[in-house]
Amino acid sequence: xxxxxxxxxxxxxxxxxxxxxxxxxxxxxxxxxxxxxxxxxxxxxxxxxxxxxxxxxxxxxxxxxxxxxxxxxxxxxxxxxxxxxxxxxxxxxxxxxxxxxxxxxxxxxxxxxxxxxxxxxxxxxxxxxxxxxxxxxxxxxxxxxxxxxxxxxxxxxxxxxxxxxxxxxxxxxxxxxxxxxxxxxxxxxxxxxxxxxxxxxxxxxxxxxxxxxxxxxxxxxxxxxxxxxxx
Numbered sequence: 568x569x570x571x572x573x574x575x576x577x578x579x580x581x582x583x584x585x586x587x588x589x590x591x592x593x594x595x596x597x598x599x600x601x602x603x604x605x606x607x608x609x610x611x612x613x614x615x616x617x618x619x620x621x622x623x624x625x626x627x628x629x630x631x632x633x634x635x636x637x638x639x640x641x642x643x644x645x646x647x648x649x650x651x652x653x654x655x656x657x658x659x660x661x662x663x664x665x666x667x668x669x670x671x672x673x674x675x676x677x678x679x680x681x682x683x684x685x686x687x688x689x690x691x692x693x694x695x696x697x698x699x700x701x702x703x704x705x706x707x708x709x710x711x712x713x714x715x716x717x718x719x720x721x722x723x724x725x726x727x728x729x730x731x732x733x734x735x736x737x738x739x740x741x742x743x744x745x746x747x748x749x750x751x752x753x754x755x756x757x758x759x760x761x762x763x764x765x766x767x768x769x770x771x772x773x774x775x776x777x778x779x780x781x782x783x784x785x786x787x788x789x790x791x792x793x794x795x796x797x798x
Contacts, residue, residue, distance in 0.1 A: 583687035629684035682731030690783035702759035
């Protein structure tokens with residue numbers, strides 16, 4: 568268990584929870600963000616509160632001010648001013664629209680979250696299993712990821728992984744999904760056949776069953792796949 572409370576954007580985004588309170592928190596998050604963006608279309612100054620709420624959401628997802636500053640092109644001094652983190656000053660009441668828009672554009676994606684942040688493993692597991700369906704052996708995938716076979720076994724069956732692991736698997740998937748596993752030697756042919764047979768016996772779904780909108784969604788089901796597939 569992650570320990571993140573239900574009814575929060577972080578629980579919805581990082582743990583894949585789709586219960587009513589978490590879905591409502593996501594809805595509130597979107598409404599706040601859209602309202603704040605709309606403010607920036609005409610006013611020389613916009614209210615800081617929606618921006619402050621967005622920053623707090625990002626921090627709850629594990630994003631520090633240093634990372635947010637780099638991702639938004641905004642100084643940490645400005646971010647701390649919006650948050651009211653400086654003991655000698657009250658939180659800013661207004662910010663420039665351009666500043667607000669840069670901060671609001673930042674989302675808690677794999678590319679900006681801290682590597683050790685724990686998240687739901689659904690997309691990671693599905694990507695690895697899809698590669699095995701193609702014929703990529705688990706030993707070869709473990710080698711490409713730079714982890715031991717035992718750690719790979721744990722990852723391909725995990726409920727939670729770190730952002731760093733999810734990022735590495737995502738990048739490996741992008742690199743291999745369009746490639747056919749090599750079968751130049753008898754040993755390679757056996758490895759490919761074993762991988763495919765193993766995946767078939769497990770009922771795993773291949774790359775064609777997912778797209779970018781569904782592969783990370785814990786509640787999505789594989790398209791065109793008849794067997795019940797573990798998430």
